[in-house]
Amino acid sequence: METCLTKALRKIVIVGGGSAGWITAAPLARMLCRPGQPEHCEVTLVESTEIGTVGVGEATLPTISFYNQLLGIDEADFVRKTKASFKLGIEFRDWGRVGHQFFHGFGGFGPAIHNRPLWAYWLRLRQLDPSLPSYEEWSTATMMARSQRFMPPQPGEPSPTNAFDYAYHFDASLYGAYLRDLAVHHGAQRVEGTIVRVETSEQNGFVTAVHLSDGRRIEGELFIDCSGFRALLIGGALNSPYEDWSHWLPCDRALAVPCARVDPMTPFTTSTARSAGWQWRIPLQHRTGNGLVYCSSHLGDDEAADLLLSNLDGQALDEPRQQRFVTGRRKLGWVKNVVAIGLSSGFLEPLESTSIQLIMDGVSRLTHMLPDRDFAPKLADEFNRQMAYRYESVRDFIILHYKLGERRDSKFWRQCAAMDIPDGLAHQIELFKQAGRVTILEPEGFLEPSWASLFLGLGVLPERHDPYIDLVDIEQIRRHMWGVRDSIRRAVGHMPTHTEFVAKVAGVQAA
Numbered sequence: 001m002e003t004c005l006t007k008a009l010r011k012i013v014i015v016g017g018g019s020a021g022w023i024t025a026a027p028l029a030r031m032l033c034r035p036g037q038p039e040h041c042e043v044t045l046v047e048s049t050e051i052g053t054v055g056v057g058e059a060t061l062p063t064i065s066f067y068n069q070l071l072g073i074d075e076a077d078f079v080r081k082t083k084a085s086f087k088l089g090i091e092f093r094d095w096g097r098v099g100h101q102f103f104h105g106f107g108g109f110g111p112a113i114h115n116r117p118l119w120a121y122w123l124r125l126r127q128l129d130p131s132l133p134s135y136e137e138w139s140t141a142t143m144m145a146r147s148q149r150f151m152p153p154q155p156g157e158p159s160p161t162n163a164f165d166y167a168y169h170f171d172a173s174l175y176g177a178y179l180r181d182l183a184v185h186h187g188a189q190r191v192e193g194t195i196v197r198v199e200t201s202e203q204n205g206f207v208t209a210v211h212l213s214d215g216r217r218i219e220g221e222l223f224i225d226c227s228g229f230r231a232l233l234i235g236g237a238l239n240s241p242y243e244d245w246s247h248w249l250p251c252d253r254a255l256a257v258p259c260a261r262v263d264p265m266t267p268f269t270t271s272t273a274r275s276a277g278w279q280w281r282i283p284l285q286h287r288t289g290n291g292l293v294y295c296s297s298h299l300g301d302d303e304a305a306d307l308l309l310s311n312l313d314g315q316a317l318d319e320p321r322q323q324r325f326v327t328g329r330r331k332l333g334w335v336k337n338v339v340a341i342g343l344s345s346g347f348l349e350p351l352e353s354t355s356i357q358l359i360m361d362g363v364s365r366l367t368h369m370l371p372d373r374d375f376a377p378k379l380a381d382e383f384n385r386q387m388a389y390r391y392e393s394v395r396d397f398i399i400l401h402y403k404l405g406e407r408r409d410s411k412f413w414r415q416c417a418a419m420d421i422p423d424g425l426a427h428q429i430e431l432f433k434q435a436g437r438v439t440i441l442e443p444e445g446f447l448e449p450s451w452a453s454l455f456l457g458l459g460v461l462p463e464r465h466d467p468y469i470d471l472v473d474i475e476q477i478r479r480h481m482w483g484v485r486d487s488i489r490r491a492v493g494h495m496p497t498h499t500e501f502v503a504k505v506a507g508v509q510a511a
Helices: 018-032 064-070 075-082 118-128 140-146 172-185 232-237 301-309 355-368 377-404 411-418 423-435 448-457 467-471 474-493 498-506
Strands: 011-015 042-047 085-087 089-093 101-105 167-170 189-192 195-200 207-212 217-219 222-225 242-244 253-260 269-274 277-283 287-294 321-324 328-330 338-340
Touching: 011 018, 011 217, 018 042, 018 064, 018 172, 018 355, 064 167, 064 355, 075 167, 075 172, 075 498, 085 498, 089 140, 101 140, 101 448, 118 448, 118 467, 118 474, 140 474, 167 172, 172 189, 195 232, 222 232, 232 338, 253 301, 277 301, 287 301, 328 377, 338 355, 355 377, 377 411, 377 423, 377 448, 423 448
Parallel strands: 011 042, 011 222, 042 189, 089 269, 222 338
Antiparallel strands: 085 167, 089 101, 195 207, 207 217, 242 328, 253 287, 253 321, 269 277, 277 287
8 A cells, every 4th residue: 555655746747937837836846856855746847938928017915025935035136136126015096086095005003002903093083183194104114105215124122113014026027037947946847838738537537748739748747727818727628617707896908018217216016096997007126017907898908008108107118018807716726636826717907916926825725735646635625715715805805996986987987886796895894884893804815904004095984983992091092193103204214215225135326
């Protein structure tokens, strides 16, 4: 009888390169590739240079730091080679209403009082003084972003210098190449070729090999589908159905174009709402990534291109490239011996920079539930359960942006305001409106400060506040709140500019 060790996987094949493929390959190679050892597993990635990627710029969430640490990535090296900048959050323009802007910063709003968040006390003070400054002045990340300043959180006692998180912006094509080199260094094999046929077993329906246009046959035991929207394995070979969420997220096309860098290099992503969608701006060291996500039933392709190009803040460096999509997910992302990662698994528009994170979530769960050659069905069941919940949580957070705004100036925004929404999200919204409470349905998703930022930023003020706050002396609240605000201002004032900090880390002269 074989032991568990002898049933360990010996051949893993990743179909597709780009960000998803190499994000998947790097940790698997680091974990499993041990040439000459009995437990060695081959990790092979098949990609074709004939299939291009957009790669104008990617924005991420702070959790990317865990992935980088797992791979032992040196931050300065990473920043230099991917032309990265730092990200403190997202500035939203014209979302709640035209002319209005708010910031979703990474981190909280200062220290809690009696286990109640500081923004809840801000609501109490605002009732007494409607001229109170914005709640955003109690967010270190937001005040850093507004001042164009950046430095990493500093060690030591809790203070404004470490009361925030950060992520990155980087060139997606350079990031893929960076991880490719890392994966190959750890033992992954790269195969160049175009897949023309997927071979499956007549006995159990498992994928057994992929055939390339030059006649080569690549065998495997576990196949990971990173083939993007084509979903060659999970959709094409195994026919896992796709769940369409466009009735909640109606945007179905995107245009992307890079433009020349304009200073100052902002330490945040910008999202500007348009008449039938929204435009992104992602600053990099060498250029700025831009794009327009839009609903084709409300905006024509030529109009969309004109709108995007007329709202760049630097000279366009290319023609806009279009991507068509249907928001949603595979009902089953793991079927038999195929696991879908990235766009083959599902797509949610990049409004909150979740694309890379969902890839990393999938890889993390796969490595945690890595099967042996028996492929215990319950592993797939649990993976599918967790990823379904993860996708739905992100979906609801993105729907929130469209549903809560006050805009009614176009058919698109009137459609968004009138649409039905998932029951869980409706509960979260009503709970905040009625009682000023944030409830988190998915602990690994966006946390309480993020939900509060969106509710308050989109103009939702609760009908009542937490009654416990009335038991705290109002003067104590005032002293604490103003003290925190002043501490944040002083700390931010001593930080270097973002441009200066990036130049130092990247080893280049500041612009």
